[in-house]
Amino acid sequence: MTEEWQGWREAAETALYGDGGFYRSPVRSPEGPAGHFRTSVHASPLFARAVAGLLARTAGELGVGTVALVDVGSGRGELLTGVLAALPDGLEVVPYGVEVAARPPGLDPRIVWCAEPPRGVGGLLFANEWLDNVPVDVAEVDGDGVARYVQVRTSDGGERLGPPVTGADAAWLERWWPLSVPGERAEIGLPRDLAWARAVGSLDAGLAVAVDYAHVRGARPPFGTLTGFRSGREVRPVPDGSCDLTAHVALDACAAAVPGAAELTDQRAALARLGVGGGRPPLSLAATDPAGYVRALAAAGEAAELTARGGLGDFGWLLHRVGASPEHG
Numbered sequence: 001m002t003e004e005w006q007g008w009r010e011a012a013e014t015a016l017y018g019d020g021g022f023y024r025s026p027v028r029s030p031e032g033p034a035g036h037f038r039t040s041v042h043a044s045p046l047f048a049r050a051v052a053g054l055l056a057r058t059a060g061e062l063g064v065g066t067v068a069l070v071d072v073g074s075g076r077g078e079l080l081t082g083v084l085a086a087l088p089d090g091l092e093v094v095p096y097g098v099e100v101a102a103r104p105p106g107l108d109p110r111i112v113w114c115a116e117p118p119r120g121v122g123g124l125l126f127a128n129e130w131l132d133n134v135p136v137d138v139a140e141v142d143g144d145g146v147a148r149y150v151q152v153r154t155s156d157g158g159e160r161l162g163p164p165v166t167g168a169d170a171a172w173l174e175r176w177w178p179l180s181v182p183g184e185r186a187e188i189g190l191p192r193d194l195a196w197a198r199a200v201g202s203l204d205a206g207l208a209v210a211v212d213y214a215h216v217r218g219a220r221p222p223f224g225t226l227t228g229f230r231s232g233r234e235v236r237p238v239p240d241g242s243c244d245l246t247a248h249v250a251l252d253a254c255a256a257a258v259p260g261a262a263e264l265t266d267q268r269a270a271l272a273r274l275g276v277g278g279g280r281p282p283l284s285l286a287a288t289d290p291a292g293y294v295r296a297l298a299a300a301g302e303a304a305e306l307t308a309r310g311g312l313g314d315f316g317w318l319l320h321r322v323g324a325s326p327e328h329g
Contacts, residue, residue, distance in 0.1 A: 005151040005160065008226070009191065011239035012135035015154070017100050021241050023133075024101055039129050040211070040267070040312050041079045047306055048082025050274040055124045056088050058207045066092040068123030068206070072199055073130030074099040077107045084108055094121070117202040122323070125199060125208040131249045132212050134192045138226060139165050139173060140185045147179050147186075157238035176253045177220050185224040189250040193257035196318075200258045205323030211267065214251040214316025221248070251316045262320050268313035271306055 016022050040047040059067040071080050074097035087093060095111045096118055097103075103113040112118070117125060138150040142161055147170070151162040165173060169188045173179060177186040200208040215221060225248040228237035237245050255262035307313040 004154050005162075006154060006239075007137045007149050007162065008152050008239070009135045009137040009188075011152050011154050012245045015239035015241045016133065016135065016245055018241070022244060025241065040306055040315070041075075041082065041128060044306055045082055045086070046276050047271075048079055049086040050271055050276050051079065051124075051126060052083045052086040052088070053274050054126075054207070054209070055083065055093065056091055058124045059091060061207075062122055062205055064122060065090070066094065068094045068096065068118070068121035070096045070098060070117050070121065070123065070125040070202070072098045072117060072125060072127035073133065074113075076104045077111060079126070079128060080111050081108060084110065094123075096121075117199055119202045120204045122203070122205040124206055125203055127196075127199060127208075127210045127212075129212055131192045131196060131210055131251075131254065132246045133244070134195045135245070136191055136247060137165075137169065137188045138185060138224060139169075139179065139188055141179045141182050143182050145180060145182065147173060150185070152239055154239050157236055157240075172253070176217055176250055181222075184222050186220065187224050187226060187247045187250075189253050192249060193254050196254040197257045200320050200322060203322040206321075208320045208322060210249075210251065210254065210318040211315055212251065213246075213248040214318075215248055216250070216252040216264070220250070249316070251318045255318055255320075258320050260320065260322075262318060265317050265319075266313065267315040267317055268307040268309065270317040270319075271313075276306060 014021060017024060055067060055069055059065070069080065069083060071077075074080060077097050080095050080097055084093065084095060093110075095108075097107070097111050097113045098115070098117050099113070100115060107113070139147045140150050140161060141147050147165045149162040149165055151160050152158070153160075164170075165188070168190060172188055172190045172193075173186060176189065179186055196210060213225070215225075226237055226245070227247070228235040228243040228245055230243040235243050237243070239245060251264060255264055305312060
């Protein structure tokens with residue numbers, strides 16, 4: 001039996017996005033990403049409502065009545081569906097679902113389904129848990145202190161050290177994730193920087209937002225974060241198409257890949273600005289409006305999950321404004 005060894009980026013690209021890959025195959029993943037991991041979109045409709053509010057705010061800043069919403073890594077269109085249901089009156093939206101998988105049946109006919117972000121539009125580009133699925137190579141320091149590419153056997157996920165990291169990858173590691181101690185590992189985020197720069201560059205004007213598991217220089221995980229997910233459970237990462245393959249994102253490096261000012265914050269703070277908080281409704285409401293109190297209590301519980309420390313509230317938010325620099329509220 002011939003062993004097939006590849007770098008993690010190449011192996012994951014095929015396993016996730018190749019013909020019959022995890023994100024393309026209706027047999028391997030009939031429910032889409034939602035069948036394997038739970039995002040903020042699936043946790044509560046409050047998330048889609050918050051994005052709808054951000055979209056309306058962006059339209060106001062641009063001074064337009066019709067605005068684009070570009071959902072990068074759209075899955076089965078869950079976020080777009082939720083945002084369209086929560087739009088304020090009078091706001092006209094052209095929604096785009098950017099996804100490698102085929103258009104889901106029954107999707108709102110207003111949604112334009114495409115494989116790449118449309119170019120030259122004005123509005124909000126929103127990438128929720130997309131960058132963590134952009135495949136990257138993995139590096140590990142050998143016993144002599146040399147950072148080497150980690151090669152993986154596609155059949156079972158076995159690993160070995162390959163050639164030294166050189167060129168642009170080595171420069172990226174030196175700047176963003178320096179390694180020195182034998183056994184230390186890093187995910188080389190350069191492909192994500194480039195992917196994010198292309199996505200932001202597709203906008204003519206507006207706001208681009210990336211939301212993801214994240215870390216920054218000075219607080220990188222010493223052994224990386226590469227893992228797999230299948231049917232809602234974390235599993236050993238094996239690039240055979242049977243599971244999701246994901247790694248946290250160096251969002252500070254992505255921020256630096258795009259010219260102009262960027263904002264890095266966490267989901268807890270970002271959603272608070274959009275009116276989502278975890279505070280309980282006043283008990284007095286229970287006496288005057290029992291049904292309203294129950295609804296408000298349920299919403300508070302959902303908001304608490306979206307903003308919880310140690311959970312979804314720790315997600316990184318990266319915001320880039322394109323074409324104008326209005327005050328950010």
